[in-house]
Amino acid sequence: MTERMTNHERETLIAGDRVSALEPDEAAELPLLAALLADPTTWAEPSAGLEDSIVHAVMNDQPWEATVTAISDRRRRTRRRTRIIIPTTAAAAAAAIAIVVGSIVASSGGPGPDFTAALAPTGLAPGAHGSAEVVHNNGGFRIVLDATGLERLPDGTYYEAWLKDAAGTLVPIGTFSSSDQYIALWSGVSPATFTTLTVTIEPPDNNQASSGRVVLVGDVRSG
């Protein structure tokens, strides 16, 4: 039978060419590093569903116990195909938290959104399209907009999202400058009543009313 590596051999492997030139504190760490490399927990992987569960928990800020149930339920039932969201750019570590603050990614885990909307382009942005998912929680209605093909706007000009009811009343739900990331929006009015979601281009004119320059529009439907 072949002889297994000794701890000393492990440590020598880790130290590599610098084995004789290690600083005392580095040398003192070698046994710990060797032990960690041999520890199964160092190599353990979280389950594939954890990412969805975390995004869902963050969106709803719900306690773990509820999510455990959701995970268990999901494991028990046949998996439906979930949308895999691939970031278009590698996230620099320093930018990651900014992304957390600025854009929440739509979740395909958990019980799903309360409302959804498919957004079609208008003549102002014929190459654009999008979708939105709405989750109702204690803070109101959190809307995650996934739009693509919206052109980058000149400085000062911005996109604004709105919900509109049957009477034509518009409620602004947030502004953004790019569709490169998922856009987190909030509404205090229910999409059950305000059933149309639009995105407009707004000029820097201090006018709070909609410009009417709609680039995306769609009906919000119960999820």
Place this chain on the structure above:
Amino acid sequence: MRLVYREYGQLVYAVAHHVLGRHELAEEATQQTFVRAWQAADRVHIDRDPAPWLATIAKRVAIDIYRREARRPAQPSADVVSMVDRGRALMMQSTDPDSLDAVWRVRNAIDELSVDEASVVRLQHLDGLTHTEIADKLGIPLGTVKSRSHRAHQRLTDLLGSLRKEVR
């Protein structure tokens, strides 16, 4: 959040798993870490590397869960007994930030390796295989195993050295 999770999720999970020794508890700790990070995100400077901040949250959450589990009435389950014993054994490490920082650093360094290199390192250290056994197992020449091993360990040494003071 997905981007942050993909960048740091395995690191957070590794720290939690090291403290708690159980997959389900480690996942609970990982989720709590990201939820707490989310709740506190507005107090974080966006220009700073979030790794030390997340590592701190992960360690605290894992230790909190360990303490919660240790307070639960003892159950005659071998799994629980094993977990508690392990938790007790690791408690000295758990309260020592340097030890958990080391977990974070090692896992981070492993994630920086190529899949082929990480596979060789895993077989060497976790499974205790020799170069020859790894060559047989992977069906690749012995020389390839040796070169991957050498390259991987050199990279680990570089990464662990450069990371030495960054996480703290």
